[in-house]
Amino acid sequence: MKSFTYQRADSATLAAAATLKPGAKIIAGGTNLLDLMKLQIETPSSLIDINRLPLDKIEDTPDGGLRIGALVRNSDLAADPRVRQRYGVLSRALLAGASAQLRNKATTGGNLLQRTRCYYFYDITKPCNKRSPGSGCAALAGFNRIHAILGTSEHCIATHPSDMAVAMRALDARVETVDREGGTKVIPIAEFHRLPGNAPEIETSLESGEIITAVTLPPPPPGVQVYRKVRDRASYAFALVSVAAIVDCTRGRIRSVRLAFGGLAHKPWRSARAEQRLTDAPANTATFNAAAKAVLEGARGFGGNDFKIALTRRTLHSVLAETTRT
Amino acid sequence: MDEHESDTGLITIDVTRRTVIETGTTALLLTTLPRAALAAGPIDDNEPPAPPVAIELQINGYPYLLTLDPRTTLLDALREHLALTGSKKGCDHGQCGACTVLIEGRRINSCLTLAVMHDGQSITTIEGLALGDNLHPLQEAFIEHDGFQCGYCTSGQICSAIGMLAESRLGMPSYVTDDLTQPAAKLTDVEIRERMSGNICRCAAYPNIVAAIKQAAGMPT
Numbered sequence: 001m002k003s004f005t006y007q008r009a010d011s012a013t014l015a016a017a018a019t020l021k022p023g024a025k026i027i028a029g030g031t032n033l034l035d036l037m038k039l040q041i042e043t044p045s046s047l048i049d050i051n052r053l054p055l056d057k058i059e060d061t062p063d064g065g066l067r068i069g070a071l072v073r074n075s076d077l078a079a080d081p082r083v084r085q086r087y088g089v090l091s092r093a094l095l096a097g098a099s100a101q102l103r104n105k106a107t108t109g110g111n112l113l114q115r116t117r118c119y120y121f122y123d124i125t126k127p128c129n130k131r132s133p134g135s136g137c138a139a140l141a142g143f144n145r146i147h148a149i150l151g152t153s154e155h156c157i158a159t160h161p162s163d164m165a166v167a168m169r170a171l172d173a174r175v176e177t178v179d180r181e182g183g184t185k186v187i188p189i190a191e192f193h194r195l196p197g198n199a200p201e202i203e204t205s206l207e208s209g210e211i212i213t214a215v216t217l218p219p220p221p222p223g224v225q226v227y228r229k230v231r232d233r234a235s236y237a238f239a240l241v242s243v244a245a246i247v248d249c250t251r252g253r254i255r256s257v258r259l260a261f262g263g264l265a266h267k268p269w270r271s272a273r274a275e276q277r278l279t280d281a282p283a284n285t286a287t288f289n290a291a292a293k294a295v296l297e298g299a300r301g302f303g304g305n306d307f308k309i310a311l312t313r314r315t316l317h318s319v320l321a322e323t324t325r326t
Numbered sequence: 327m328d329e330h331e332s333d334t335g336l337i338t339i340d341v342t343r344r345t346v347i348e349t350g351t352t353a354l355l356l357t358t359l360p361r362a363a364l365a366a367g368p369i370d371d372n373e374p375p376a377p378p379v380a381i382e383l384q385i386n387g388y389p390y391l392l393t394l395d396p397r398t399t400l401l402d403a404l405r406e407h408l409a410l411t412g413s414k415k416g417c418d419h420g421q422c423g424a425c426t427v428l429i430e431g432r433r434i435n436s437c438l439t440l441a442v443m444h445d446g447q448s449i450t451t452i453e454g455l456a457l458g459d460n461l462h463p464l465q466e467a468f469i470e471h472d473g474f475q476c477g478y479c480t481s482g483q484i485c486s487a488i489g490m491l492a493e494s495r496l497g498m499p500s501y502v503t504d505d506l507t508q509p510a511a512k513l514t515d516v517e518i519r520e521r522m523s524g525n526i527c528r529c530a531a532y533p534n535i536v537a538a539i540k541q542a543a544g545m546p547t
Contacts, residue, residue: 001397003375003395003397004376004396005376005377005396006379006396006440027443030438030439031438034399034438034439035420038418038419049443075493075498078498078499079497079498079499081509084506084507088506091499091506092501095500095501098524099524100486100489100493100521100522100524101524102420104432104433104434105434105435105438234523235519235523
């Protein structure tokens with residue numbers, strides 16, 4: 001690990017200002033950042049510890065939603081009675097991620113900012129446009145079993161590893177930030193994470209001099225909430241494919257639906273067209289096929305991950321069958 | 327001596343020595359290591375280390391003053407600076423659970439956190455569980471049920487199980503909990519296995535680990 005100076009932040013605004021210094025990084029749970037620092041993939045020259053800032057509350061909002069502080073630990077968020085009652089998809093997604101020890105440390109803000117687990121991003125002897133812009137992408141012709149099939153570019157086919165963010169995408173969460181002058185901003189989660197394009201090293205719309213303070217959830221949409229994760233082990237593994245679904249179905253007819261996918265792209269994936277196909281449609285195989293086709297429009301495998309196309313279709317079928325069962 | 331008790335009763339340890347302390351007794355190993363060797367991970371930047379940071383940790387009920395390179399993980403602080411080697415370094419990347427300790431009663435991977443982040447906090451390691459010769463019920467149960475073979479993961483398994491049983495008592499759900507809206511899930515074999523999935527045992531003593539945990543939790547085994 002490269003050496004760094006360590007300081008504790010006295011306020012969110014000061015922490016935001018401190019990130020403007022070249023080489024400065026915020027540390028919260030540290031479960032991803034320290035892992036990357038040990039491998040010298042991240043080499044900050046200064047760490048700003050925000051763990052003692054009062055950003056660890058979950059509050060009801062006037063519109064019937066929830067405001068989740070950036071430092072709320074994943075385990076506390078998953079166990080919160082309001083989340084379990086009203087946002088089951090989020091609780092289940094959080095519990096599907098990592099291990100209990102990691103969830104006790106990992107934070108809401110940090111989870112959104114965690115980096116890909118692409119093998120080549122982690123291997124500093126291999127080219128990676130995300131780690132070392134312009135060096136190339138070793139995954140394109142390498143072992144790419146875990147890689148993206150949607151929204152890829154010739155520069156990067158990495159996936160976003162979070163489960164939490166997939167559920168938040170289905171829930172239309174908003175990310176709140178503060179900048180060095182105390183100015184606040186609200187970023188819809190759809191715009192928070194980016195596709196790789198020709199700059200895969202830029203993963204979010206968070207700017208330098210800005211930090212996450214909270215994530216807000218609008219009131220829960222009507223319907224059954226499900227998070228289905230398909231992975232190589234029954235526990236403690238990243239998703240190959242995951243689906244967060246909120247489906248409102250009465251007497252065999254789908255009234256409304258939200259679907260977000262993990263393991264498929266550089267960001268939690270949502271398909272407006274698939275949701276349109278399902279809305280006000282009969283809950284049957286033909287409808288599910290049409291939805292799967294819409295989700296997978298433009299999907300492309302890179303050899304090792306070709307199976308994800310069929311796996312996505314089948315997982316979506318299974319989730320839709322479960323959530324529309326009467 | 328590089329260790330001295332200050333007038334506040336705190337134990338102070340100089341960072342430039344590898345210092346060995348065991349609860350109650352004190353032994354000092356007077357090998358001087360270069361400062362850089364005390365930091366976690368590879369050191370190849372040829373840059374001077376950052377200013378050390380002074381912290382106080384409450385470990386197993388005793389206060390310790392440490393002055394550390396900020397790079398020092400909590401695990402390295404315990405093992406290399408305080409000779410509390412019960413917490414093991416397996417993968418050093420949060421994947422195996424051998425380094426599990428309890429901070430303010432919650433289980434975490436001590437390899438994936440910096441010691442300086444825990445100034446003033448209370449830490450329980452495997453060394454802090456027994457009361458004299460009286461083992462903790464989980465330690466007893468692991469022996470009785472043969473919950474290990476080589477034993478390398480055991481201290482992490484036991485600390486993790488203590489944290490897990492506390493989470494369960496608080497009604498925290500797991501991924502396999504059927505109904506998240508129920509206040510508390512019953513602790514079944516499936517629940518125990520899911521909740522303990524952050525602790526790997528390469529000897530695969532899992533059935534006996536589950537049995538030991540059930541016994542310590544007062545469940546039929």
